[in-house]
Amino acid sequence: MSKITDSTAPDSGSESVDTEAADVRVLKTDIQDTVPRGIRIAGAWSWRLLALFGVLAVFIFLIMELRLLVIPLLVALLISSLITPVHRFMVKRGVPKGLSVAVSLLGTIAVVAGLLWLAGNQIAQDSGEVKDRTIASFEAFKVWLRDSPLHIGDADLTAYLQSLMEMIQKDSSALWSGALSVGSTLGHVGTGLLLTLFSLLFFLIDGPGIWRFIVRLFPRRARPAIDGAGRDGWNTLANYARTQILVATIDAVGIGAGAFFLGIPMALPIAVLVFLGSFIPIVGAVLTGAVAVFIALVYNGLWIAVIMLAVVLIVQQVEGHVLQPLLMGSAVKIHPLAVVLVVTGGAMLAGIPGALFAVPVTAVINQMTRYIAGARWKNDPQALAMAAPRVADPDPNPDPVELSGLAAKIAGAVKSGAAARNATEPNPKAATPGTEATPDTPATPRDSDSSPSA
Template sequence: MGQGRGRFVGRRRAIERAPEQRAAAQPPSGADDEVRAAVPYGMRLAAAWSWRLLLVGGVIAVAIFLIIQLRYIVIPMLVAVLISALLVPFSSLLQRHRWPKWLAITVSMLSALAVVGGLLTLGIWQIVRGSDELAAQSVVAWNEFRAWLTDGPLHFSEAQLNGFADQIVSAVQAESGVLVSGALSVGSTVGHFLAGTLLALFATLFILIDGRGIWAWVVRVFPRRARAAVDGAGLAGWVTLQNFVKVQILVATIDAVGIGLGAFLLQVPLAVPIAILVFLGSFIPIVGAVVTGALAVFVALVYNGFWPAVIMLAVVLLVQQVEGHVLQPLIMGTAVKVHPLGVVLAVAAGSFLAGIPGALFAVPIAAVLNVMVNFVAGGTWKQSAGPPVVPSSPLWRTVPQRPGYQRGE
């Protein structure tokens, strides 16, 4: 009994002495004042922001590094999400008209494959059908170009032209090893492309079948307090992505029809393949339009002459100006809610980091992130009450309610 009372008294005295010990261990308040006086407030604020920005930048750098390393998985998944943003509403529409789910999904997938395959088949068939005429015209164009080099203002001699040709042949022979390795890399790229295509198709199929379950799992990964914000931000980003895909298809169709019709009226060969390339290239903002437009002008120059090429250039510029000053501000700007300067910077950064795939996904990623960040920063999700119901889009389902889990907890 005495020992227990002694331990109690000792513990009480230790508790009473604890504030005095902590006060003795802390530096005098004058030292803090001297430090604060020596370091300006702006410097201390800048230092506080600096290490936080460095931490955030490091996390972003690691994320980008992982995405680049896993690009053969990430790119097909992003393609699947873009395709799903187009096919999910179509499949949902069919199901609302009492189509069985399996039939609606099958029709959606087959429709997408039929459209893409049909465009590629039509373009390849047009090229094969006119291959003989194209080969003959290529020889004529080369002879005219060679005559212009010798008889034109440059006045190259036949010996000089032959010397240039010999240099090209020698360079090709000297770099034969590089060509072989390049052919092997092309084979590897084709294999990666086929594997990525299969992965994108399977991912799209699974999103159409169980997209609700996938999203419910993603929401449950986050802490309970964050689920309401993730729920609403996901809905906002998904709606923006759907709008982007629909508007991009509309813009690409207008570009393809305008440039393809101009090439047809000018009787430029390969008018249909040019229109198909313009349609596909329009999904890569800025870069795709420039490359496909230049190709149309080049074909007109080679096979139709100088003035048809000038008219073709005028048609391309007119279509691109209508897209840039009418379609993009009125349609695309409303759909993605990103300033044109932001679009240019996003495409440039995406091209620098990941080439063509980066340019392709830069705008939708920037648009989705912009909407999601604005939604979370707005704080409207905190005002909701009750269990979190994930959006009614077919890609989402209601998150199972758990004890003590309320939206905005």
């Protein structure tokens, strides 16, 4: 009886497993019969999209938390994409790398400082006259308020100012905390500026080496695609930076020319401030436009200030809705509507930094995705060289032409090695039952096969 019990135990277990499998199949069949196929496909896509958006949300959250580190790095990358061609040009002409880096970095700082000095120096020279004209304009404004239908006299204006001062005194604690906040912000700006200069210095000194280190973190099979996509994205970033300079120049010329033809003094400093402010989305345009309108109001009166305001608004509208979408769209290969949408979305998510980096980040991601999806690295010798075994390279900053030659040499060596192995190894397909082939001696026919009777 024990033997019979032991022999039947596995059968009962298998029957239970078969029963569970049958229940699962029935359940799957019921689901397929009950839930339409379109709903099942939509559900499968939905949870995958939710997972992707969740990862993206966590990534954006981390970037916003680390913004004091991320923003200086992005600014350094933008500036580096502009001055790296100058640095490489000097290196190819025989200038030592250290000297080339110093000239490129100091030259960039000198250009920006020169523009700021040009604008600030003329404003400082005319500051006394601006002060006197501002006081005179304020007195004329008080006269206009007294003679206007509002009939606001000096006593009423003094009372309004006194109530404003009392309100400021009541909210002194909030203002003090705000001042501390401004001081903290200024400290963050100073730290970010130092980090930007430090990062820019190393990007110029060993940018290709840093990129090769990043690429080698990926598996060998993925390195050609990553390297080629990164270089393509870098070219797109450089195109964006050059186009942004062109757009800022057009803004500066438009507003500066308007100020010049309206007879507004300090037209050149106004143009310089507009050029520099164009690199700061939203706030830069508002502040520089306000300066231009204020100077027109102080020096030329109300109606000239109104005309200047119209000029500023027209130039900014053309820049925001025509130049930015068209020029940026063609430079970074993004549709103009997408440019407007990503700038708006970036401003909503991260304010001014979001509006500043929305277009370049989107353009770089778009170009890298298209490069990988099109498998363009398969025809890119420089990208294919990243998959080759690491060789000694005395030049830490190799030229793309040299990398192409290195890839060609590696490919030739691989082909010659394969040909040599094919020549020395036996070929089983060519052997016949009547022949014997060895790697050292050629195959010789047997005597029976070589006889005339055969």
